[in-house]
Amino acid sequence: MEIITCKDITKKFGNYTALNSVSLSIPKGEIFGLLGPNGAGKTTLIRIINQISLPDSGELLFDGRPVKLSDVEQIGYLPEERGLYKKMKVGEQAIYLAKLKGMTTAQATKELKEWFVKFGIQGWWDKKVEEFSKGMAQKIQFITTVMHKPKLLILDEPFSGFDPVNVNLIRKEILALKEAGTTIILSTHNMESVEELCDSIALINKSNLVVTGKVDDIRRQYGNNHVEVIYRGLEPISLALAPVELVSDGDYKGNRRAVLDVKPGATSAQILGELIKGNDIVSYQELIPRMNDIFIKLVTNN
Amino acid sequence: MGKSKISVIIAREFAIRVKKKSFILTTLLTPILFAALMVVPGLIAAYSEEDEARKIAVVDNSGVVMPYMQSDSQVEFCQIVGATVEELKEGFNNLDYFAVVGISAMDSSKNVSVVTYSKKQLNMDIKGRISRNVEEAVEQHKLQGYGIPQLEEIMEDIESDVKLSTYTLDESGEEKVSKVEIFMVIGYIASFLIYMFIFMFGSMVMRSVIEEKTTRIIEVIVSSVKPFQIMMGKIIGVASVALTQFLIWIVFTMLIVTVAGQALGLNEAAQTMSSVSSEVPVAEITSAMQDDGDSLLQALKDVNYVQIIGCFIIYFVLGYLLYSSMFAAVGAAVDNEADTQQLILPITMPLIVGLFLMLHTFQYPDSALSFWGSVIPFTSPMVMMARIAYGVPAWELALSIGVLVLTFVGMAYLSGRIYRVGILMYGKKPGWKEIWKWLKY
Structure with missing residues (x-):
């Protein structure tokens, strides 16, 4: 089941096409990475999902049916460029934003108090944002994004501006929200967090969708089907009848490391069965490319 | 859902402004200022009347001036015969005179010189009076020296001629004259206030749009509310701040004037003045009252305050709505306040033109220019306020308000389209071409 389905969404600004017939689905309960270089059209797509702007053509489904205006109450959006009213007290401001998402003052107050306790910032309620550092303000922003318990969270670079301790705190909260069933769209340039957090991704480049799917599938798809074998000894690897071609072999941190190109259709059992006969194997693993490499490859090829 | 969210926005826009110290101060202090303006001239008048006339000794060596020294309730000129100025000066402390005036004998060109001695500085009024009286005496004396036959009739003739011409300018009798003046004052104040408030509260909207854009909270x-609702919520929120302020001003001013008036025994004056409402500058009324007395009071009572205050509020609200949506669009188009200067010109120009048209309207309330100025929506709030006190046919009023409402609706639509695109655009400062393109996005 998908929470968001985009069908052939096109958006133009004058002569400039910001999104060109983009189709993708975001499965419920997943963390979905929305990737792409700067200016690719990510923000435009996020704004269309948020109903900030309307697509020129194409269809947007929310929860399997065409979007309604009230769906925005089911969405929490943390934009990349974000801020708060400087002169307004934190508590008042958070309640105001919650009311705009359809909560009552009582609900919002209760929910906020819990979050303030969770983040250990109870003393901030009556402070003005102008007294805060950027990181402190970011915490408030995160809370105001999630406090109305949205079904869909859109986080644009959620970790920027945080120190490592707080990055960890936010990461924990994101995973907890996922556990609780929230679907999360994560837009980021940090490929490590994509590998770590995301189940699926979509990569957009120059207004077009380049690839979308499960992270593991994509990494395999863009891998060149190599395996890495670490083994003890001084001799080059003995391949015996293993269905592979040797790519490289050499010393590696006191052991030796060989990279092998797997022949089509061969299984790991077949390969290992042969290798184990003549080598003292320490580790064996598929070499799947880093998201970073896939990103660079896809973006520069286009 | 839409409605409740716009009310959340209105509530915030209202609350943050009303809670500000500067709002509380201006709202509470201004009525005190208004009231002071109303009460103080009355107080001064009341207390100065109780004073005894000041006695001023006059030693007239010319022999012609004294008959022209006119005494009244405030100043009494007493001719001293048989004493010199020097003697009076020396014995000043023992004498009950406020001042001593010495007038020299006439010189060869029939002029006199005047010296005054006093303990306290003579005020402008007394000084002016002495020199006017002496000048008149000398002029009269010189004129008589020419031996013109029937001089007095000639003088009288000339004088009445002058008087007549001032009245013909104002078309009608005295009562009407004073009425027109009071209408002018009321109209002037009302339309100037409208100009000022549109500017003040309109730029408040603009600054608030810029703030939301620069802090990026927008x-x-x-992502929760439609841009048009945000814009309208802001405009209505600020309008309710303005109306709250007006209401407090009117109520407080009346309250203070009534209370202070009763406490100080200025009952009648205070009552007249509180009925005048806060839009009328009381200094002018009080001074005018002293001059013209009853006819002016009558004129003040004849003014239709309900109509004027009603129209003032209608035209302020509509004019503000029209202009503030333009202010909001400009605020959305820029990243900071310094960039607004070029874009704000199309807003300030018609406002200033309206102000000039209003000045024209006072002299020619029924001219074609005044008529069109009071129909064209960008100037009508100011120009119509200037005309209203003179009396405007109902159809013209309806036409003017109708056109204003329609223009506001159209302008809000256009501004909303600019606003919607502008609030999410950062970086380069947009030109007119850019903004024109936004309208079509």
Whole structure:
């Protein structure tokens, strides 16, 4: 089941096409990475999902049916460029934003108090944002994004501006929200967090969708089907009848490391069965490319 | 859902402004200022009347001036015969005179010189009076020296001629004259206030739009509420701040004037003045009252205050709505206040033209220019306020208000389209071409 389905969404600004017939689905309960270089059209797509702007053509489904205006109450959006009213007290401001998402003052107050306790910032309620550092303000922003318990969270670079301790705190909260069933769209340039957090991704480049799917599938798809074998000894690897071609072999941190190109259709059992006969194997693993490499490859090829 | 969210926005826009110290101060202090303006001239008048006339000794060596020294309730000129100025000066402390005036004998060109001695500085009024009286005496004396036959009739003739011409300018009798003046004052104040408030509260809207854009909170808000609702919520919120302020001003001013008036025994004056409402500058009325007395009071009572205050509020609200949506669009188009200067010109120009048209309207309330100025929506709030006190046919009023409402609706639509695109655009400062393109996005 998908929470968001985009069908052939096109958006133009004058002569400039910001999104060109983009189709993708975001499965419920997943963390979905929305990737792409700067200016690719990510923000435009996020704004269309948020109903900030309307697509020129194409269809947007929310929860399997065409979007309604009230769906925005089911969405929490943390934009990349974000801020708060400087002169307004934190508590008042958070309640105001919650009311705009359809909560009552009582609900919002209760929910906020819990979050303030969770983040250990109870003393901030009556402070003005102008007294805060950027990181402190970011915490408030995160809370105001999630406090109305949205079904869909859109986080644009959620970790920027945080120190490592707080990055960890936010990461924990994101995973907890996922556990609780929230679907999360994560837009980021940090490929490590994509590998770590995301189940699926979509990569957009120059207004077009380049690839979308499960992270593991994509990494395999863009891998060149190599395996890495670490083994003890001084001799080059003995391949015996293993269905592979040797790519490289050499010393590696006191052991030796060989990279092998797997022949089509061969299984790991077949390969290992042969290798184990003549080598003292320490580790064996598929070499799947880093998201970073896939990103660079896809973006520069286009 | 839409309605409740716009009310959340209105509530915030209202609350943050009303809670500000500067709002509380201006709202509470201004009525005190208004009231002071109303009460103080009355107080001065009341207390100065109780004073005894000041006695001023006059030693007239010319022999012609004294008959022209006119005494009244405030100043009494007493001719001293048989004493010199020097003697009076020396014995000043023992004498009950406020001042001593010495007038020299006439010189060869029939002029006199005047010296005054006093303990306290003579005020402008007394000084002016002495020199006017002496000048008149000398002029008269010189004129008589020419031996013109029937001089007095000639003088009288000339004088009445002058008087007549001032009245013909004002078309009608005295009562009407004073009425027109009071209408002018009321109209002037009302339309100037409208100009000022449109500017003040309109730029308040603009600054608030810029603030939301520069702090980047707008992107979060716009993901919950439609941009048009945000804009209208802001405009209505600020309008309710303005109306609250007016209401407090009117009520407080009346309250203070009534209370202070009763406490100080200025009952009648205070009552007249509180009925005048806060839009009338009381200094002018009081001074005018002293001059013209009853006919002017009558004129003040004849003014239709309900109509004027009603129209003032209608034209302020509509004019503000029209202009503030333009202010909001400009605020959305720029990243900071310094960039507004070029874009704000199309807003300030018609406002200033309206102000000039209003000045014209006072002299020619029924001219074609005044008529069109009071129909064209960008100037009508100011120009119509200037005409209203003179009396405007109902159809013209209806036409003017109708056109204003329609223009506001159209302008709000256009501004909303600019606003919607502008609030999410950062970086380069947009030109007119850019903004024109936004209208079509």
